Amino acid sequence: MGRVTRITIHHTGGPDYWGTTSSDAATEIRNIQKYHQTERGWADIGYHYVVDRAGNVWQGRRLRYQGAHARGSLNRGNIGIVVLGNFCTQRPTPAQCRSLTLLTGKLCDHFGISTRQVYTHGEIACGKTSCPGRAFPVSFRRCARISRGGSYRLFCRRPVLAETSTMRSQTSG
Numbered sequence: 001m002g003r004v005t006r007i008t009i010h011h012t013g014g015p016d017y018w019g020t021t022s023s024d025a026a027t028e029i030r031n032i033q034k035y036h037q038t039e040r041g042w043a044d045i046g047y048h049y050v051v052d053r054a055g056n057v058w059q060g061r062r063l064r065y066q067g068a069h070a071r072g073s074l075n076r077g078n079i080g081i082v083v084l085g086n087f088c089t090q091r092p093t094p095a096q097c098r099s100l101t102l103l104t105g106k107l108c109d110h111f112g113i114s115t116r117q118v119y120t121h122g123e124i125a126c127g128k129t130s131c132p133g134r135a136f137p138v139s140f141r142r143c144a145r146i147s148r149g150g151s152y153r154l155f156c157r158r159p160v161l162a163e164t165s166t167m168r169s170q171t172s173g
Helices: 022-038 094-111 138-142 165-171
Strands: 006-011 049-051 057-059 078-083 118-120
Touching: 006 094, 022 049, 022 057, 049 094, 078 094
Parallel strands: 006 078, 006 118, 049 078
Antiparallel strands: 049 057
16 A cells, blocks of 8 residues: 555445444445445455444455545555444444544554544545535544544454454554
8 A cells, every 4th residue: 555644434324234243244344345346346345444333443455455445546545444334324333433533543653644634535535425424423524632542342354353463563553
């Protein structure tokens, strides 16, 4: 992917997603990956991280590869995080908000990214999308307070329910 310079936050949109188990999340992530590969023709899921409704963080596309989530050149140096749900019609859970805040803060610290370089998809696409939806917390839209403390459960790729040393090194400062 090259040098990481920004982060973009998305919601999955589409039908409301209410899954609460790791199995539900794994199925949804695989469905997104399948759609990206078969319908969009992409090599993998477009996002680098996925936050499920329980607040678990899943690895999507590996960070060494450029994402496919913000259109064209906007993907360069851009970590894509998607939060499962349609925030035009539902609200993110408190666990999702906590984990997203922690993940974003740790990525900012690790890669030396200013919180001013954390965008919603709508912001980076200059309003050409409603992503991540009206119900997405304003505090994230403005990236005013990114927390560096705390912890979240991180799942590795192709959903295996364990944290790996590779993932710890990518997200911890």
